[in-house]
Structure formats: structure tokens, C-alpha cells
Amino acid sequence: MIFFCENPDNTRHSIAASRVSLVLIRRCRANKIHIKDAFVFPQSCRFSGDLDESQQSEDEPCPRPHENISNLYVCRISAYFTFGLMSLKAITILPGAVKGNLTANASKSMMQRVVAASTLCDQKVTIHNPGQSHDCKAALEIARKLGAEIISGDPLSIEPRKGQIPRRVSCGESGLGIRMFTPILSLQNQSITIDGEGSLKTRPMGFFEEVLPQLGVSVESNNQKVPITIHGPLQGGDFELDGSLTSQFLTGLLMALPCAESSSTIRVKNLRSKGYVELTLQVLSSFGVIIDHENWEVFHVPGNQSYQSNAITIEGDWSGAAFLLVAGAIAGEVSLSSLVVNSFQPDKAILSALISSGARLKVGDIVSTFKSELEAFSFDATDCPGCACRKLRWQINN
Numbered sequence: 001m002i003f004f005c006e007n008p009d010n011t012r013h014s015i016a017a018s019r020v021s022l023v024l025i026r027r028c029r030a031n032k033i034h035i036k037d038a039f040v041f042p043q044s045c046r047f048s049g050d051l052d053e054s055q056q057s058e059d060e061p062c063p064r065p066h067e068n069i070s071n072l073y074v075c076r077i078s079a080y081f082t083f084g085l086m087s088l089k090a091i092t093i094l095p096g097a098v099k100g101n102l103t104a105n106a107s108k109s110m111m112q113r114v115v116a117a118s119t120l121c122d123q124k125v126t127i128h129n130p131g132q133s134h135d136c137k138a139a140l141e142i143a144r145k146l147g148a149e150i151i152s153g154d155p156l157s158i159e160p161r162k163g164q165i166p167r168r169v170s171c172g173e174s175g176l177g178i179r180m181f182t183p184i185l186s187l188q189n190q191s192i193t194i195d196g197e198g199s200l201k202t203r204p205m206g207f208f209e210e211v212l213p214q215l216g217v218s219v220e221s222n223n224q225k226v227p228i229t230i231h232g233p234l235q236g237g238d239f240e241l242d243g244s245l246t247s248q249f250l251t252g253l254l255m256a257l258p259c260a261e262s263s264s265t266i267r268v269k270n271l272r273s274k275g276y277v278e279l280t281l282q283v284l285s286s287f288g289v290i291i292d293h294e295n296w297e298v299f300h301v302p303g304n305q306s307y308q309s310n311a312i313t314i315e316g317d318w319s320g321a322a323f324l325l326v327a328g329a330i331a332g333e334v335s336l337s338s339l340v341v342n343s344f345q346p347d348k349a350i351l352s353a354l355i356s357s358g359a360r361l362k363v364g365d366i367v368s369t370f371k372s373e374l375e376a377f378s379f380d381a382t383d384c385p386g387c388a389c390r391k392l393r394w395q396i397n398n
Contacts, residue, residue, distance in 0.1 A: 097371075098332035102324065104316030104339050106131035109176070109276065111314050113283040115139040115158065116180050116255055119146050121287065123309035124159040129338065131314055138172035142181055145169055155311075165190060173198040178226070179248035182208055183256035186217045186234040195227040207249045214239045215260075236262035236303045243271035250299075251280045258289045258305035266299040275346030275383050282344050286310055315340045321367070322350040328369035329359035335368040346384035353379045 111131030116139065118125040130136070140158075144150055147163040165188050171178040178196055185192050196203075206224035213219060216235035221228045234256055243250055250268060254277070257264045271277065274296055281291060288308035292300045316338030328334030341348075341363055354361055356377035360370040 096331070098327050098334060101335045101337070101366075104318075104321045104336045105133075106136075106314040106338075107317040107319075107345060108133040108135050109279060109317075109319075109345065110283065111136045112139045112174070112176055112180065113251070113255070113280055114312050114314065115143055116184060117283055117287045117289075117307055118158040119143045119148055119160055119184065120255070120259060120307040121158075121160055121309045122306070124157055125309050126311040127156045127158065128154065128311065128313040129315075130154060130156040131317075134172065135174040135177060138174045138177050139181075142169060142171065142177065165192065167191065168193045168195065170195045170197065171200065172196065173200045175200065175203060175246075176248050176251070178205070179207075179246070180252040180255060182228065182230065183212070183234060183252040186212060186215075186230050186232040187256055187259055189233045191229060191231045193227050193229045201226055204245075207245070211239060211241065211249070211253070215257075215264075234260050236260040236264040236301070238265040238267075240267045240269065243268045245272070247271060247273045247276045250277060254280055254284065254291060254299065254301065257301045258284070258291070258303065259307075260303045263303045264299075264301040266301065268297055268299065271296050273346060273383055275344060278344040279346075283312075286312055315343050315345065318343060318345040318347040318350065322347055325350060325354060325361070325367065325369045329354055329357070329361070329372055329374065331371060333368065333370050335366050337366050339367050341367070349379075349381070349384045353377070 106129050108131045111127075111133075112135055114125070114127055115136070118127075119142075140150055143158055143160075145166050146169075147161045147165070149159045149161060151157045151159075165185075167190075169181070169185065169192060171181060171194065173196060178194060178200060182194055185194065202225065204224055205221055205226060205228055208228055208230070209219045209221055209224065212230065212234070215237050216233065218231045219228060236257060241250060241253070250266070250271070253264075253266065257266075277296065281293075284291060287310060289305050290302060294300075316336070318339060321336050321339055324334050324336060341351075351361070351363065351367075354369060356379060357372075357374045358377075359372045359374060362368040362370075
């Protein structure tokens with residue numbers, strides 16, 4: 001059986017190829033089928049759906065397995081890469097059990113917000129359990145370009161320093177990064193060109209041309225794509241925002257507008273992924289920034305606020321943990337630490353899905369799932385699209 005990605009240079013095609021490969025391998029595993037496969041992926045992709053995290057946005061439903069998931073795979077794979085072509089020698093996949101204790105990866109969604117907020121402080125910020133994903137590193141690189149002194153380690157420290165702002169900034173492939181840092185960079189009274197790499201070059205950025213001019217910022221784009229050139233400073237104001245595409249644009253504005261001279265009122269229609277906005281407000285509150293809202297439809301942002309330095313611990317990532325917890329419920333026993341049960345991360349909803357399915361689990365400082373007799377269930381994934389992707393795979397496997 002041979003499967004080829006039609007366009008290996010296209011990220012979306014590669015993601016689709018990854019999804020199909022996962023389904024095929026899991027079905028073969030269930031039936032003890034001996035298979036030989038060949039897949040075509042870009043060199044930046046890794047086998048079995050372990051895609052580069054920078055190729056997805058937090059509220060866009062794409063695969064995002066935990067980086068330790070390979071420790072739980074019950075198959076042995078012999079493979080090699082040659083110019084993006086991945087050939088698999090004969091492999092035999094047998095049914096098996098999973099069992100282990102792991103520490104959940106740091107939440108990249110929270111880490112990126114904390115890094116962005118740190119660039120708006122006047123004093124050093126200390127970050128415990130810092131994220132290590134490509135998007136987190138891209139956010140730290142932007143902070144460094146903005147003059148911050150960064151001391152790596154755990155804890156990691158960010159000390160902002162006022163200085164010359166660069167004329168050009170790259171956000172790598174981070175969708176959240178560009179949507180968050182563009183409004184922040186708009187606070188500067190100078191022209192700045194913001195660019196990206198890979199899949200980010202194909203993402204629509206017309207939002208900035210629609211909204212930022214209403215707040216005193218001139219914007220020029222490459223046919224509504226990067227590179228984008230902005231000239232601030234950003235000013236407060238009253239305006240409307242369509243939140244149906246992604247909540248990330250709103251997140252960027254909520255982070256930047258508290259530093260504008262005047263106050264702002266944002267009226268949001270069709271807000272998607274409310275949980276990520278809750279996470280944003282949680283991070284802002286930890287930096288002493290106050291924002292009120294009326295049923296997530298109207299946001300009141302006082303101007304002339306100051307970000308206060310703080311010591312912050314990054315929560316474990318519920319998005320990546322979802323894969324492992326489901327694996328435990330299906331085929332063994334998995335325990336994860338560093339997860340915050342009362343977190344605002346939307347994919348914490350995986351707990352509700354597990355309970356609805358009849359899975360046995362233990363929730364506390366350590367979250368554990370155990371092999372169970374699972375049953376059909378209904379689950380509303382409107383505000384947690386990441387869980388929607390995982391739920392689809394779950395249904396396929398059962």
C-alpha cells in the first residue's frame with residue numbers, strides 16, 4: 001500500500017497526509033496486518049502526525065500530539081529521510097498496552113502570551129516551566145529583537161530594555177505570534193515591517209488593514225498577506241470585530257490597547273474559541289492589567305495601564321495531554337503531572353469527553369486514565385477545536 005502527498009510543499013496537504021497515515025496505521029495495528037508503506041512529506045514534518053507545532057494555530061483544528069507520544073507507540077518503525085521522501089521498510093504492528101507516568105509539556109498558548117506581556121513590562125519577568133516549542137522560541141526571538149535580555153533555563157527570565165526598535169521583525173511560522181505582536185509593535189511611532197515564514201505566508205492578514213487604521217495605525221500588506229508594514233502609534237477607540245475566523249486577533253488587541261493613551265471599547269461578533277480569550281485575560285490579570293467584558297460580546301479596555309513584572313509558572317498543555325489521556329482510556333494506564341485542573345485552556349474539555357465516554361480517570365495533582373469499556377457519547381467542541389480533531393480520531397479507532 002503506497003500513499004503519496006499530492007503537494008509535499010503544501011502544509012495543509014502534508015497535514016492531511018499525516019492524518020490519513022495515522023488512521024491507516026491504527027487500523028492495521030488493530031488487525032495485526034503486515035504492511036509496507038511510503039509517504040511523501042516535507043523535511044520539516046515527522047512521521048505519525050508529529051508535525052512541527054509552528055504549522056498550526058491554537059484554535060485551528062490540526063494535529064498536535066504530545067512530543068512524548070512516541071514513547072507510547074507499540075510498533076517498531078525503520079525509516080530514513082531523503083530529500084523529504086520517507087520510505088518505510090516492512091513493519092509488523094501488533095496490539096499492545098500503554099503504561100507510563102509523564103510530565104505534560106508546557107502550554108505554548110500560555111507561554112507565548114506571557115512572553116508578549118513581558119515585552120510590555122518595565123522590569124524583569126521570571127517564567128517557571130517555560131515552553132520549548134518552535135512557536136515559543138519564535139516569541140522569545142521577537143522579544144530579543146525588541147531589546148529584551150533573555151536568560152534561558154528554568155526559570156527563564158526576560159528583562160525588557162528600552163532601545164532601538166528594529167525596522168523588520170519575523171514571526172517565523174507562528175500564527176498567534178504575528179496576530180499578537182503586530183498590535184504590540186503598532187504602539188511604536190515608527191514604520192515596522194512584519195514578515196513570516198512557511199505556512200504563515202499563505203494565511204490571510206486582511207484583519208489588520210480593516211481594524212488598525214481605525215486606531216490610528218497605517219497598514220500596508222502584500223495583498224492581505226505578509227509582509228505587513230505598520231506605522232503607529234496605536235490609539236484607543238471604539239470599534240467592532242468579527243471573531244468568527246479566530247480569537248487570536250482579539251488577543252493581540254487586548255494585549256496592546258491597555259498601553260494606548262485612551263480607553264477602548266471592542267464589540268465582538270461571533271466570538272470563536274472563547275477559552276483562549278479567557279486564557280489571555282488570565283495572563284493579563286497576572287500582569288496587573290484590567291479588562292472588563294459583557295458576556296464576551298463587549299470588552300472595555302482602560303488605557304494608560306502599566307504591565308507589572310511578576311513570577312509566572314506556565315501550566316502543562318492540555319492539548320498535547322489529550323492524546324495521552326485518551327490512549328490510557330483505550331489501551332492501558334497513563335498518568336500526567338503539571339496539568340492544572342481549573343485551567344482556562346479550552347482543551348481541558350477532554351476531561352468532560354472522557355467522563356461522557358465512561359472512561360475511568362483520577363483527577364488531582366496528577367491526572368490518570370485507565371483502560372475502560374467505552375461507550376458512544378455526544379460532545380460540543382465549538383470552543384475547543386483541538387479536542388474536535390482528537391475526538392474524530394477517537395471515534396475512528398473505536
